[in-house]
Amino acid sequence: MRRTSPFALILTAIxxxxxxxLLQxxxxxxxxxxxxxxATLYSVLFIxxxxxxxxxxxxxxxVRGKSQRPVDPFYAMRVLVLAKASGITGALLVGAAASFLGYAVSRAGSVSVPAFWPDVLTGVGALALCIAGLIVEWWCRIPPQDRSEPHGQTVEQR
Structure with missing residues (x-):
């Protein structure tokens, strides 16, 4: 699976x-x-x-070698897919929250509109979800294999 590209995240936010x-x-x-x-939306995004x-x-x-307990490969795969989906969803919601905030401020002409803080908190929560998704996606990468090893053999098998 390829890492999520910044270009895809920017396009998703746009x-x-x-x-x-358009909805507003x-x-x-x-x-x-x-x-x-x-309030439940941005609370859930942070959670x-x-x-x-x-x-x-x-x-x-x-992956870092700090645990001897094995992790189920299907669990790792599911976490990776969830991280990728969270990154994309977070980017989509960052864009939507930014447009909601921009629309509210442009219509009222000030930041004293009732939608200002919920829009800001939704944007921050969505950004937190996007960043968490990218971090966990980075955590789940497999370290590069040593090319000097014979194919199919590990150090323990020699």
Whole structure:
């Protein structure tokens, strides 16, 4: 599996910003209330980021050689896929939260709108999730193999 590229994350954030802005404009055009992220959204984003770091810790310890306890390869694979998905989801939500914040501030002309702090906290929580995903993805990489070893043999087998 390839590492998540910064270009893909930037494009995902831009797509999230475009969708978020169009959503706010569409709701305003219909006369409906705009989206204000609830406290549960940014709370869950922070909890997910912390939980992802906890899930990736055993894999990191094994890869760095600090743990003798084996880790199930399927567990490591699932953590890696969750980390990649978290990075992409975090980037998407960073863009959406930035567009919500930009729309709220541009309409009111000041930062005293009721959506300001929920939008900021959602953006920070989404950024924390994205960064946690990238960190855990980095933790799950396999160290490069020594090319001087005969193929198929380890040091213990010689």
């Amino acid at each position: 797509a999230g910003a475009a969708v978020g802005w 404009v569409g709701l305003t055009a219909e006369g409906a209330l705009t989206v204000i992220p609830p 997910l980021a912390f939980g992802l770091l906890l899930l990736g810790r055993p894999v990191r310890r094994l």
